Amino acid sequence: MRLKNISLNYGLRIFKALSEEPRVRIFHLLMLNKELSISDFELILDFTQTKTSRHLVYLKNAGLLGSKRVDQWVFYYILEEYMEIIQQIFKFIQKDPSLLKDQETFEILKSNRELAINKIQNNQYRR
Helix, strand or coil: CCCCCCCHHHHHHHHHHCCCHHHHHHHHHHHHHCEEEHHHHHHHHCCCHHHHHHHHHHHHHCCCEEEEEECCEEEEEECHHHHHHHHHHHCCCCCCHHHHHHHHHHHHHHHHHHHHHHHHHHHHHHC
8 A cells, every 4th residue: 555645643753753763773674674573673773672662662653663473573564555755755864874884784684694594404404
């Protein structure tokens, strides 16, 4: 679903949701990587679990994020109908050094995770 118009009231909620740096950084990571867990955010952003949860709950209560549970993990994602407006906003700040560093950290963690998965799978085949 694509938004064509939003009310002033909802526009204000979007801008309030993006009024703090941690939430902007969370949104940027979600925009680029589709979905992440709380532990992903903690590692990438170097936040405590409490701080991470507080900001994710804020964004979810604002109606901008969805979540899904997979076993004990909860993954967060930007609701599709808001992706276009979020992408438009981020066009202007996408080269910010802290946002670039966050994505670089994500890429390193993803690479390490993939290496660990391959190692586990290779060890299973050897047995």
